[in-house]
Amino acid sequence: MKNPEIFNQTYTTYWKKLNAFSYTMTQDKDLAQNIVQDVFVDLWERKEDLNISAIEPYLFRAVKNQVFKHYQNNRFDKTVLEDKFEDYIIDNFATIDPELTDLLYSLLDKLPEKRKEVLLMYKFQDMSIEQIADELGISKQTVKNQISAALKQLRAGMKEITWLLPYLFLSSKFLR
Incomplete structure (x- = not known):
């Protein structure tokens, strides 16, 4: 630099x-x-x-x-900021460091199959709640509930791995 x-x-x-x-x-x-x-x-x-x-x-x-x-x-209160940080990581999943992405994928794999499918459609395929409901043949409220539950579960998992973040960032090989 x-x-x-x-x-x-x-x-x-x-x-x-x-x-x-x-x-x-x-x-x-x-x-x-x-x-x-x-x-x-x-x-x-x-x-x-x-x-x-x-x-x-x-x-x-x-x-x-x-x-x-x-x-x-x-x-x-720092906990509000930690929650916002976790939200940012979840919302910007595709642009996050690959090592952290691997950990997030492991958290995604722990989601129940239908919940994971709904979340992936919503976050990664940019499908609307209505589109997901139509595609899966479920109600919009069920889609909303699944997204909410998935994000809650991911945030809980993020809290468990937050202590690893500095080590991941230090070990990353983004720029040489």
């Missing part, structure tokens, strides 16, 4: 994603932008000392940590 061109490319590539991630957690546009800016300033200032093997997970973790730090300093 010592090269200014690589830094600028990284900034351009990740600014929007990180800002959206930060906003998801903070629900405050200015705070979200400030946090992302602080992460990039810190990255540039520490460029001589850092040895980052995976830039994307590093940046997302840095933003998450800055958000937690902000709220910890302001004495807010």
Whole structure:
């Protein structure tokens, strides 16, 4: 990251994603932008000392940590932020680090077959509740219930693996 061109490319590539991630957690546009800016300033200032093997997970973790730090300093409840982080991972499943994706797939495999099918149709095939109900011959309410139960089960599973996230991000080989 010592090269200014690589830094600028990284900034351009990740600014929007990180800002959206930060906003998801903070629900405050200015705070979200400030946090992302602080992460990039810190990255540039520490460029001589850092040895980052995976830039994307590093940046997302840095933003998450800055958000937690902000709220910890302001004495807010961190559990709400952890829930938002889990929501973000579930909602952005396809773009998450491959090692984390493997863990999420293992959580998906623990879902009952019909629940898993409904969730996959909803999240990965972008089908509407009505389309899923028609396709599977079940009521819209049943589809909603299955999606809700699946997300609840995934979130519970995410809480169990949250402690692994820093290790996954550190071991990732995204950028060499």
